Amino acid sequence: MKAVFQFLLFFLFSISVNSQISISFIGLDNSINELIKINNPDSMDIKSTHWDNQVFNPYKDETVTFPIQIKFEDSIYNSPILKNKVVTSRYGWRWRRAHRGIDIDLIRGDDVVSILDGVVRFAKYNSGHGKLVIVRHYNGLESAYAHLSSIKVKANDTVFGGQILGKGGATGNARGSHLHLVTSYKGVAINPEYLFEFGETNRIRSSEIWVTRKWTKPYFHSSKRMTKLEMLLSKDDALASLEREKKLYIVRRGDTLSHISRRNNVSIRSICLTNNIRSTSVLKVGQKLYIE
Numbered sequence: 001m002k003a004v005f006q007f008l009l010f011f012l013f014s015i016s017v018n019s020q021i022s023i024s025f026i027g028l029d030n031s032i033n034e035l036i037k038i039n040n041p042d043s044m045d046i047k048s049t050h051w052d053n054q055v056f057n058p059y060k061d062e063t064v065t066f067p068i069q070i071k072f073e074d075s076i077y078n079s080p081i082l083k084n085k086v087v088t089s090r091y092g093w094r095w096r097r098a099h100r101g102i103d104i105d106l107i108r109g110d111d112v113v114s115i116l117d118g119v120v121r122f123a124k125y126n127s128g129h130g131k132l133v134i135v136r137h138y139n140g141l142e143s144a145y146a147h148l149s150s151i152k153v154k155a156n157d158t159v160f161g162g163q164i165l166g167k168g169g170a171t172g173n174a175r176g177s178h179l180h181l182v183t184s185y186k187g188v189a190i191n192p193e194y195l196f197e198f199g200e201t202n203r204i205r206s207s208e209i210w211v212t213r214k215w216t217k218p219y220f221h222s223s224k225r226m227t228k229l230e231m232l233l234s235k236d237d238a239l240a241s242l243e244r245e246k247k248l249y250i251v252r253r254g255d256t257l258s259h260i261s262r263r264n265n266v267s268i269r270s271i272c273l274t275n276n277i278r279s280t281s282v283l284k285v286g287q288k289l290y291i292e
Helices: 004-019 025-039 235-245 257-263 270-273
Strands: 068-071 085-087 093-095 095-099 101-105 112-115 117-125 130-137 141-148 164-167 180-184 188-190 208-211 247-250 288-291
Touching: 068 188, 117 141, 130 164, 141 164, 208 235, 257 270, 270 288
Parallel strands: none
Antiparallel strands: 068 208, 085 101, 093 095, 101 180, 112 164, 117 130, 130 141, 141 180, 180 188, 247 288
């Protein structure tokens, strides 16, 4: 389907050049958008609830029940940048703060494109994210593209995977040019690397993926390295995983590893291995420990 749109775009452009027929870019964009809407009747459905062009997260009043089921019709996605993807910072805990996306290296002015078909929900400046575009896709997933130097689409535009959304940059709270890519479902950020491969291929990991809290909570991950994947491809697997998920323990005054192990019915060795600490490590009040 994408190839058809691209062919039509090329065909219309050829007519305007060879026959000297004047076609405005605005009219051309509208024509392409109408063609996409005709072939994607779900474009109206995804705008029926929580459609807000002014806020980053319109789902603040929505309660999400885990596990979350995400379905994909395609087996591949479009790389958000049109060159090799180098992930410089991953989804996870970074500088004692949650990093709810991945950073991909680029040079200011590089094209940034939509990873999947969808409709632009947000396209303007946002505090922290700088110039930002958010696309809602037909499976309910949203992808956000932050720190752009310029935006080439507007809210409510229907876009296809691979369509240019803007140019890369370093606007907002950014340390150098890069793309901050966020994937979320109903306002809940999901580790993008759990859904998509960011290596040499552009493979979607599965046509059906179940998401548990582990893949939405940054403190279960490190921004310095990719988390070991444990794909959940059925509801039964996801429910079983929910039972096994790590829980977060906040160190209180007077706590020792011995006290924590007894209180949570887990060995000191397990706590140390999970948190990469030693049995002789000094605990600090407020320190986060994961109990597996």
